[in-house]
């Protein structure tokens with residue numbers, strides 16, 4: 001701080017603490033303003049929470065004083081703590097304390113129902129943190145995990161049960177859970193919980209309470225359609241909420257229902273171009289943070305994840321253990337792109353998710369609100385990009401019902417990407433130690449002196465060079481064929497006559513190798529066998545006149561539709577070797593293709609098709625002639641032909657094995 005006499009003043013720790021106290025006193029939502037016990041306050045502070053968010057402040061006393069409540073606030077505004085804090089406080093120091101059981105084998109006093117396993121785990125983890133600090137025992141009951149540990153916990157006795165309806169109902173059926181003495185029952189994501197598919201289980205579970213006058217029922221969501229709020233129209237609400245229930249609605253009649261911390265963008269994109277455009281959208285809008293991409297179906301989530309470098313899929317057909325590993329890997333930053341169905345749309349709170357991409361407009365406005373709400377949480381900002389196919393999809397209903405005024409953008413252009421790369425390069429420079437300056441200063445001064453360009457223009461060139469180096473590192477790590485066309489288009493933009501293309505072997509030509517007879521006995525032979533025959537034949541022929549490293553360097557091997565030939569890409573500098581060597585072979589010809597012949601097609605491998613499940617690493621050898629995706633990840637669909645972009649990337653996911661259905665849901 002600058003003192004009046006111009007001297008700088010550093011605050012002592014004591015002074016800082018005093019100011020903090022004063023500020024806290026001024027904050028009407030400071031923790032100390034609420035009946036929150038010291039232990040709980042300390043745990044909240046450890047988590048960086050100093051005061052309550054509006055939805056929490058507005059519902060705290062109502063819940064603690066015993067009312068049923070319907071609560072609504074936009075995504076990411078802290079609804080979880082809004083019900084958790086007063087419940088915990090009630091159990092340890094409030095109205096529920098007197099009747100709370102504490103002994104071995106005690107039945108739970110709190111039940112929290114959530115629509116997905118991931119969300120149940122997340123809310124359970126919060127209950128463990130805050131409830132655990134108060135000595136309360138919690139357990140999490142969700143499907144796809146073994147029953148026995150859950151049964152043991154229930155037998156020993158718990159205070160709080162968090163879970164999904166299906167598994168809780170299973171425990172009721174097995175007689176391993178007693179819900180008769182509940183003091184609180186919470187429906188988080190209430191509208192989702194009350195939708196068809198959950199409603200019967202929810203009704204059965206809520207109905208297990210012995211004395212309905214002694215239980216408090218709380219419904220929370222960012223989207224509460226009228227049928228939930230007006231309980232006469234919603235049987236469950238009518239049956240299980242008391243007539244004098246309170247409602248706290250922070251969205252109400254406001255036009256904007258989605259998060260106001262999010263930039264909402266729409267971008268035209270045909271479904272066939274998605275996997276090309278998405279990497280550029282991520283590059284331009286993710287600010288280096290995490291991205292969640294939503295697809296409408298499980299198959300498209302697997303396929304897209306297979307096509308995007310470093311992405312993983314999350315959906316209801318993936319085994320529970322894998323789902324957990326995937327989500328924790330995404331949370332911990334092991335990979336930064338998650339491709340998910342609506343299974344990840346609700347409630348998930350993941351740090352540093354900067355960008356949401358929706359591959360097409362979702363069916364209902366609620367899905368849009370929840371998906372886009374995975375970013376811009378707890379006061380932070382984020383971006384939600386929704387792709388739409390102008391010929392097929394329409395987002396005006398979503399725009400009208402959500403109150404969002406979409407920004408219209410076009411797909412990022414090479415210049416846009418260059419700008420982002422330039423900004424990243426500038427950040428790189430900022431991170432470089434000042435100690436290097438003396439070493440490079442003389443060269444820099446020489447450069448400024450000898451150039452007709454201004455220092456800023458020279459710096460711009462230096463940034464371009466750094467951007468390209470960074471780009472090359474990424475490309476070399478992730479292989480050029482996984483890179484989007486826009487990135488490739490940017491290379492010449494930055495590299496000019498740099499000569500680095502040759503180094504990248506980026507300049508490739510497509511050749512066709514033809515044989516008088518068919519290379520395969522029968523096209524119906526089975527795709528695996530067919531590919532195998534083709535590979536061994538082509539590689540066998542090439543090995544007759546080329547050294548091994550040249551044979552290995554071919555890319556994008558694909559079989560012609562008539563089975564008499566194969567096309568593949570060859571680095572242009574090697575072309576002469578390929579053409580010269582084949583002259584002595586009988587019955588075989590090799591030439592640069594003039595027009596691409598029809599190529600073998602194959603049905604998209606679905607859910608671990610013939611290439612065997614497991615998703616990654618399988619397949620390959622699949623081509624696309626029309627920009628549509630096909631194939632298994634790891635395979636190369638050919639380098640882009642520099643002259644006419646006929647080949648786009650190959651790839652595709654082998655998909656994971658199928659698991660149990662998920663309430664008949666597509667996700």
Ligand SMILES: Nc1ncnc2c1ncn2[C@@H]1O[C@H](COP(=O)(O)OP(=O)(O)OP(=O)(O)O)[C@@H](O)[C@H]1O
Pocket residue numbers: 048049050051052053056073074075076077078079080081221222346347348349373374377378
């Ligand atoms: N009072 C607070 N101060 C600071 N951060 C908070 C506070 N309350 C909650 N948060 C943080 O805000 C984030 C969002 O909270 P939460 O997940 O409960 O939001 P939500 O309203 O339930 O969102 P959604 O509708 O998407 O489920 C969490 O990371 C949470 O830790």
